[in-house]
Amino acid sequence: MKKKYLWIPKKFWAVLIVAALVIFGAWWFMSDKQSDVTAMHNTRDKMQVTASSYVVYDLARQIGGDQVALSLLVPPGTEPHHFEPTPGSIIGVQKADLLVYVSTTAEPWITDILQGAPGVRAVAAAAVEPGEDPHVWMTPYGALSMAKQIAAALQKADPVHKNYYQQNVKQFERTMSQLHKDFVAGLANCQHREIVHVGHLAFGALANTYGLQLQTLAGTSHQGEHSVYKLTNMVRFIRKSRVPAIFTEEMLSPELADTIAQETHVYILPLYTIEEVSKTDFEQGTSYQDFMRRNLANLQKGLKCQA
Numbered sequence: 010m011k012k013k014y015l016w017i018p019k020k021f022w023a024v025l026i027v028a029a030l031v032i033f034g035a036w037w038f039m040s041d042k043q044s045d046v047t048a049m050h051n052t053r054d055k056m057q058v059t060a061s062s063y064v065v066y067d068l069a070r071q072i073g074g075d076q077v078a079l080s081l082l083v084p085p086g087t088e089p090h091h092f093e094p095t096p097g098s099i100i101g102v103q104k105a106d107l108l109v110y111v112s113t114t115a116e117p118w119i120t121d122i123l124q125g126a127p128g129v130r131a132v133a134a135a136a137v138e139p140g141e142d143p144h145v146w147m148t149p150y151g152a153l154s155m156a157k158q159i160a161a162a163l164q165k166a167d168p169v170h171k172n173y174y175q176q177n178v179k180q181f182e183r184t185m186s187q188l189h190k191d192f193v194a195g196l197a198n199c200q201h202r203e204i205v206h207v208g209h210l211a212f213g214a215l216a217n218t219y220g221l222q223l224q225t226l227a228g229t230s231h232q233g234e235h236s237v238y239k240l241t242n243m244v245r246f247i248r249k250s251r252v253p254a255i256f257t258e259e260m261l262s263p264e265l266a267d268t269i270a271q272e273t274h275v276y277i278l279p280l281y282t283i284e285e286v287s288k289t290d291f292e293q294g295t296s297y298q299d300f301m302r303r304n305l306a307n308l309q310k311g312l313k314c315q316a
């Protein structure tokens with residue numbers, strides 16, 4: 010009897026546990042399914058836009074607003090001129106409604122992507138002739154011309170929201186106009202007009218537009234030659250011109266700039282190319298104009314400009 014008495018509740022508990030597991034499992038399955046369906050529904054309403062590197066990612070975000078679901082091909086913390094796409098990146102592009110890239114000059118690897126996803130709608134925001142400086146966005150009006158290309162592609166792919174995209178371009182145009190005015194005023198009265206830049210030739214258009222000179226060690230891509238001759242000339246120039254600071258790039262390894270700075274007793278300030286992005290800025294959603302204002306502030310400091 011005792012045994013039987015003990016045996017019954019055991020079975021009872023076993024049944025209870027099984028029942029609880031079944032109920033929990035069913036709830037888990039249902040809730041999981043429901044959230045999947047909701048997520049699919051939300052993203053399916055939006056245009057699926059893939060951007061090659063950060064500058065076009067941010068421009069597409071500002072023009073596309075809440076009508077686009079964006080993804081970025083070159084991951085944060087990666088240099089974009091010599092990025093190597095994976096099969097996964099090609100599959101991602103095949104699924105996209107629109108691929109936005111800078112140009113095949115700035116991103117030669119985009120050719121492989123385009124070949125791997127032949128039917129995909131794609132737009133080069135800043136197509137340049139071979140040999141031309143591909144860093145078109147380094148002036149506010151250059152960025153505006155790219156934003157207009159992206160807007161035109163969005164309107165074509167998603168005509169229902171044409172007015173929305175046009176309004177966003179107008180807003181961006183006002184922002185760029187103000188940014189340009191602030192650069193003109195902010196760089197008008199400077200003790201020095203030479204940007205000594207330990208990096209690649211990304212700021213040529215910016216220097217030209219605002220009447221500055223530019224000294225760099227490398228060419229327009231990141232794999233330039235840092236010749237001893239150029240380095241010696243740079244050190245000589247820093248000593249002679251008495252510039253208080255040299256400029257480097259945010260994502261560049263600091264050794265070379267550190268060596269030059271120690272040799273010449275100047276300090277180092279970063280300039281942002283915006284083609285690549287740190288994980289922190291990516292997570293914070295730092296915009297094109299935010300980066301350009303950092304550039305302006307650092308140029309004013311390093312060239313001793315009066316506001």
Ligand SMILES: [Zn+2]
Nearest residue numbers: 211229282284
């Ligand atoms: Zn570059």
